[in-house]
Amino acid sequence: MEHRPVRRASGAHHAGSLSYTLRHIAERIVSAWERHRAERELESMPYDLRKDIGFRSKNTR
16 A cells, blocks of 8 residues: 555645644554555455455565
8 A cells, every 4th residue: 555645735724723733643544554454354365365355475584
């Protein structure tokens, strides 16, 4: 999965406003939780299934 920050037009918000800061923090928390949940679901899949969909095996050296 890939995370790309959303770009907003400058001047569309007040960078110092409390509501913007709180919304930004909430968006980052939600995004992190969704990534964590997706990774957890993928890791719970059997090895053979993950291999079939293109996940690499661990490098054991």
